[in-house]
Amino acid sequence: MQAPESSANPSDVPVPGTVGTRPTRVMVDLANLSHNLAGIRAHVGVPVMAIVKANAYGHGLVPVARHLQARGVDQLGVAFVEEGVQLRRAGVTVPILVLGGICARQAGQFIAHDLEITVSSLDKLRQVEATAEAMGRKAVIHLKIDTGMERIGVHSYSSRAFIEAAAASRWCELKAVYSHLACADDPRSPMTALQLERFLEACAHFERIGAPMPLRHLANSGGVLHFPQTWLDMVRPGIALYGVLPDPASRRSIDLRPVMSLVSQVVYFKVVRAGNPVSYGATWAPAGDTRVVTVPIGYGDGYPRALSSSADGRGGQVLIRGRRHPIVGRVCMDQFMVDIGADSAWNEDEVVLIGAQGDAFIGAEELARMAGTIPYEIMVGLNGRIPRHYVGGPEPQPR
Known part of the structure; x- marks a missing residue:
């Protein structure tokens, strides 16, 4: 069962004076x-x-x-x-x-x-x-x-x-x-x-x-x-x-662990009917009725527009509830949409763009391949609109 379009949780109600609550964040381990x-x-x-x-x-x-x-x-x-x-x-x-x-x-x-x-x-x-x-x-x-x-x-x-x-x-x-x-x-x-x-x-x-x-x-x-x-x-x-390899040809000769994760949350759910196009340019439409969620990050944050879906089925993927789902339509400046098919998702469910969720994992190297670039560009492109949160150190703190 999914949250209907008009549903709202108490946590969705803004609290006057609160800051730093953006659901999208870079986690640094x-x-x-x-x-x-x-x-x-x-x-x-x-x-x-x-x-x-x-x-x-x-x-x-x-x-x-x-x-x-x-x-x-x-x-x-x-x-x-x-x-x-x-x-x-x-x-x-x-x-x-x-x-x-x-x-x-x-x-x-x-x-x-x-x-x-x-x-x-x-x-x-x-x-x-x-x-x-x-x-x-x-x-x-x-x-x-x-x-x-x-x-x-x-x-x-x-x-x-x-x-x-x-x-x-x-x-x-x-x-x-x-x-x-x-x-x-x-x-x-x-x-x-x-x-x-x-x-x-x-x-x-x-x-x-x-x-x-x-x-x-x-x-x-x-x-x-x-x-x-x-x-x-x-x-x-x-x-x-x-914790990232510099090139697909590189060998992992040292035990290296990824330091960065990029996570967000579902902020909207809807059923999109067959044939109704999604996002700018109307470049993608589902063949049958499907469930689509919106994620609040886009190329204005440095998430590549090149991860938009293409006619040959290429494009970015994310993890929701431990499963991979494709980005559909064009990545917007501040948001993008994900086709979850017949799966379930609720508002505020975690979305992993880089990192692990359950047994599934998307590394910066894989994301770079999806976008047709190198992992360096993926990581340094994530700009200051996205807050950094630090864990695993003596003083974990957001920036």
Whole structure:
């Protein structure tokens, strides 16, 4: 039996002054995050730089960084100086590397907030040196060597003058040298071996000039999972830290547990008669009478419109009462509809979009395949309209 269209429960009646009661929420399991960090540490046996850029891959920048700091993480990595400043203002004290390229005018912010700088060219090095000298404080730097990404960094084959200048700098403390792997998500790719060879050859120049070897870090999540030879002096796991594989070709060589779940609730039930189209564009209509429920999340929250149903039967799925059901019609900005067929559902029944319900499970990797994208985009796309709730930590709290 289903709740009729006009039914209402006492809990449906709004209470004046209440906030933060949105039924859609991202659940972040801090116990699983701790498990993954411990598993990666045991696997690689070297220090870990946890990557928390892009709102900690959608999990919440500050709460995740604080939790990792409490678990003794060696270092954090972010993309932009603004992310690093946000963490410092939130009381995060562990070393933080900003991985992205910088403009000269930003150098002072790095130094003032004790953030480590990616220096990606000789010109950038000079800019950082000049700022550090003017401020009377040394800048901590990591040299970026380009071994095959063609994104930022000095080419490995022309890096000698760059390395010599950095090693001789009076105003820059050279902490590390690093590169980024382009194809490590696929254990069969020969690109990783080539990049490692190029990187080690560039690093060998420190020995040639009699300079101390800085920390060397190269391995991203794919490197951590598949290429032990890339672990060197530190690793930089990102998506694997959150319990998600970076690519369909990746191997689960570590016991990783998903940290994120995305859940909502049924907010409406109706019977849709045969032939009556559902949602914008009238792209889907049932062949026979069916039961359809509405879920209050859409592309305005970052849930992909690509999960709309298609003529060939593809589209997103969700879990209701432990069973899979398809999204029908187009995903709207704030809502979408689900065909539950002859099954039952009541208003406020839980709907799982990412995560487990009973024996059924939809992972971020599967959702990405449904949407024709990658799990990174799924997770970081879930925006600030969706509240985050934290469980499994010392102080579970909503944000």
